[in-house]
Amino acid sequence: MKLPALAAACTGLMGLAVGLIFFYAPTDADQGFSQRIFYFHVPIALTSYACFGWGAWKALRYLRTRDERADTESYVAIHQGVVFGALTLITGSIWAKASWGVWWSWGENQLVLFLVLFLFYCAYFMLRFSVDPGPARANMSAVYALFGVVLIPVSFLAIRLSQKFIHPVVFNAHGPQMAGSQFFTFCVAFVAMLALFATLYQVELAGKRIDAHVRELRELLR
Amino acid sequence: MTYLRDVGALTRKDLLLELRARETLPSMLLFVLAALTIFHFALPRGTGETAARGLLWSALVFTALLGLTRAFVAEREQGMFDALVLAPCDRSAIWLAKSLAVFAFLACAELVALPAFAAFFTGIDGRTVAAVALADVGICTVGTLFGAMAVAGRARELLLPLLFLPMAIPIVVGGVGGYLWFLVLYDAIFALLAWALFEYVVAET
Amino acid sequence: MSPPSEWQYVAAAYLVVFVAVLAWVGIIAAKLQRLQRQLAELVGKARERG
Numbered sequence: 001m002k003l004p005a006l007a008a009a010c011t012g013l014m015g016l017a018v019g020l021i022f023f024y025a026p027t028d029a030d031q032g033f034s035q036r037i038f039y040f041h042v043p044i045a046l047t048s049y050a051c052f053g054w055g056a057w058k059a060l061r062y063l064r065t066r067d068e069r070a071d072t073e074s075y076v077a078i079h080q081g082v083v084f085g086a087l088t089l090i091t092g093s094i095w096a097k098a099s100w101g102v103w104w105s106w107g108e109n110q111l112v113l114f115l116v117l118f119l120f121y122c123a124y125f126m127l128r129f130s131v132d133p134g135p136a137r138a139n140m141s142a143v144y145a146l147f148g149v150v151l152i153p154v155s156f157l158a159i160r161l162s163q164k165f166i167h168p169v170v171f172n173a174h175g176p177q178m179a180g181s182q183f184f185t186f187c188v189a190f191v192a193m194l195a196l197f198a199t200l201y202q203v204e205l206a207g208k209r210i211d212a213h214v215r216e217l218r219e220l221l222r
Numbered sequence: 223m224t225y226l227r228d229v230g231a232l233t234r235k236d237l238l239l240e241l242r243a244r245e246t247l248p249s250m251l252l253f254v255l256a257a258l259t260i261f262h263f264a265l266p267r268g269t270g271e272t273a274a275r276g277l278l279w280s281a282l283v284f285t286a287l288l289g290l291t292r293a294f295v296a297e298r299e300q301g302m303f304d305a306l307v308l309a310p311c312d313r314s315a316i317w318l319a320k321s322l323a324v325f326a327f328l329a330c331a332e333l334v335a336l337p338a339f340a341a342f343f344t345g346i347d348g349r350t351v352a353a354v355a356l357a358d359v360g361i362c363t364v365g366t367l368f369g370a371m372a373v374a375g376r377a378r379e380l381l382l383p384l385l386f387l388p389m390a391i392p393i394v395v396g397g398v399g400g401y402l403w404f405l406v407l408y409d410a411i412f413a414l415l416a417w418a419l420f421e422y423v424v425a426e427t
Numbered sequence: 428m429s430p431p432s433e434w435q436y437v438a439a440a441y442l443v444v445f446v447a448v449l450a451w452v453g454i455i456a457a458k459l460q461r462l463q464r465q466l467a468e469l470v471g472k473a474r475e476r477g
Binding site (some may be wrong): 032033034036037086087090097149203205221 | 436437440441442443448459462466472473476
């Protein structure tokens with residue numbers, strides 16, 4: 001999809017999503033107004049998973065084809081994933097404060113999972129900074145990205161298990177079934193967030209490609 | 223069959239080197255005892271048994287990290303990495319051999335650490351020993367692969383804890399909770415992944 | 428200041444996302460400027476070569 005069209009779709013979807021969130025979705029009976037944070041928080045989290053998944057897919061492509069572009073695409077996807085992951089943690093923290101008056105809750109599985117993933121994928125960047133650009137760095141990044149995506153379900157399982165001996169699960173915030181209108185709003189917000197990722201991803205990739213071309217030109221005109 | 227022979231030869235090399243140099247294992251032993259001592263002072267009076275058990279796992283993970291950090295340094299310093307990679311053996315044999323060597327060191331350290339823990343804090347049951355053994359498999363297989371990555375860059379020893387600790391979190395959960403089936407699952411998944419992907423970590427191109 | 432009311436938390440959450448996206452736009456803008464400068468430089472060099 002052409003970038004301007006993608007950006008336009010993203011803008012439209014975002015506008016629609018925010019409109020629905022604040023003007024259409026009913027106030028939640030249990031959690032009140034602050035429940036609306038969910039309409040952003042959960043789609044951002046899901047998009048983050050999508051970023052890491054996409055990054056892992058591109059990593060696999062790189063290992064198969066040794067095409068440098070796949071490495072760049074993997075890197076950009078994971079970069080976006082960390083950004084969305086950080087946003088997940090921040091919005092999740094704000095929501096925790098709004099709901100329970102604490103900035104953090106170890107009882108909230110999704111937040112804890114994101115903390116672990118955040119640590120893992122930040123190390124991805126440390127790895128990339130530590131090694132000089134080249135096939136070796138691309139190889140290692142790809143391997144690490146694949147470990148990361150496998151870690152997601154394993155970690156989630158571990159965190160679920162750990163709740164038994166660390167923290168009695170007091171709150172089940174994603175609990176009650178959503179009303180139809182809520183679910184619709186959520187879906188729109190989710191698609192809007194994915195569109196945002198896709199747009200940012202393409203823009204960042206375009207930037208990197210231009211960078212590479214400029215560098216190549218500089219070499220040729222030396 | 224030659225695969226296993228290669229693995230055996232490489233593991234023997236690492237074990238013999240350690241036998242002569244005597245650097246890694248004594249450090250790990252001393253470290254784990256020191257860590258347990260510090261943890262004693264870190265635990266307030268009346269702390270439950272579970273908390274103490276948790277600290278055992280912390281001590282083990284950090285001791286393992288010590289051993290893993292040393293694992294590839296010798297190769298790197300002597301420039302043997304290129305020689306190893308040129309050797310006519312499956313790349314993953316290097317990984318397996320190194321994992322086995324680190325496992326051996328870790329097991330030796332634990333032979334000291336577990337009785338010490340039982341003496342300092344609280345008793346160890348068979349389940350814990352089984353959990354430690356299973357956790358070791360995960361730590362060594364994953365840690366060896368990440369150790370090879372860490373050593374390739376500039377940051378070296380600094381990088382390995384960053385790469386490894388997030389991966390160690392599920393191991394600690396499995397260990398403290400005594401979820402042996404989960405540790406088996408973890409080991410199976412990640413050992414397979416490490417075995418399959420190691421050749422890319424040491425590939426030049 | 429009295430503790431923030433519910434809607435202020437919601438606003439804060441959305442604001443964070445908004446600011447993050449704008450910050451990202453700013454970073455890309457800076458990168459574009461740098462690339463523009465470098466490209467102009469290279470065009471100059473290419474012209475010299477003729």
